[in-house]
Amino acid sequence: MPEPTPNLDLMFQALADPTRRALVERLSRGPASVSELALPFAMSLPGVVQHLQLLEQSGLIKTQKIGRTRTCTIDTGALSLVEKWINDRRIGWERRLDRLGAFLDAEDEKGVKT
Amino acid sequence: MPEPTPNLDLMFQALADPTRRALVERLSRGPASVSELALPFAMSLPGVVQHLQLLEQSGLIKTQKIGRTRTCTIDTGALSLVEKWINDRRIGWERRLDRLGAFLDAEDEKGVKT
DNA sequence: TCAATGCTGAAGCCTTCACTTAAGTGCCTA
DNA sequence: TAGGCACTTAAGTGAAGGCTTCAGCATTGA
Helix, strand or coil, X not given: CCCCCHHHHHHHHHHCCHHHHHHHXXXXXXXXXXXXXXXXXXXXXXXXXXXXXXXXXXXXXXXXXXXXXEEEEECHHHHHHHHHHHHHHHHHXXXXXXXXXXXXXXXXXXXXXX | CCXXXXXXXXXXXXXXXXXXXXXXXXXXCCCEEHHHHHCCCCCCHHHHHHHHHHHHHHCCEEEEEECCEEEEEECHHHHHHXXXXXXXXXXXXXXXXXHHHHHHHHHHHHHHHC
């Protein structure tokens, strides 16, 4: 039954890991090379690279290799997509609460009249 | 190095699964019992319950048992928290781009003058 | 040209996830 | 009070995740 929404899946999954969120956080302050990104982490370089690969697959970041160094940047469009999904759910829920409120008010009216 | 931000971890992880997103989507249209929620899925009831437990742990939904039926509702406050995290990154990034734009404009000015 | 730098690939290991089935437990109704 | 309904618990399994180390392989700078 779960529809195939691979992008959203990957994005949420990518953001579920604290290391990857820290990477996104760092990149939100400007581009950086792989080894720059790896520096603050108590983790092997290949470990960090694997996280970066997942982030790139999900579309949250982009990378470009020039010479022997690979530079990473965020893609905020992807972040917006995630944000939109959440917002849509919130909106739906809030509209529902509004309707419920209106219904209860109407019931009160009736109550008063009877 | 990854700071302990268990809530955000759990929330993103919870939303990474299409089944769980479908559950949240359903609940965003109003409360439901466990078996109501399980109905559309080609999955055993305990399977669905496990997903619901994860959603509850993450804070995205709340549940309440009355008699023998358990009713689930969304907690939009939690959704907002996730949304805020994303928004903060986006803002940071966009501010950076603005500064970069301003810098480049300034450089252009210089270029014109010289 | 040779060593150092910056990554890349592959294999392996342990843990966590996403299910399953089977066997309860407690409430509600006739 | 028996029977069924709505979960709940437990145990198990296969696949996926999050690391590691070791061995490359292009660039770059002396």
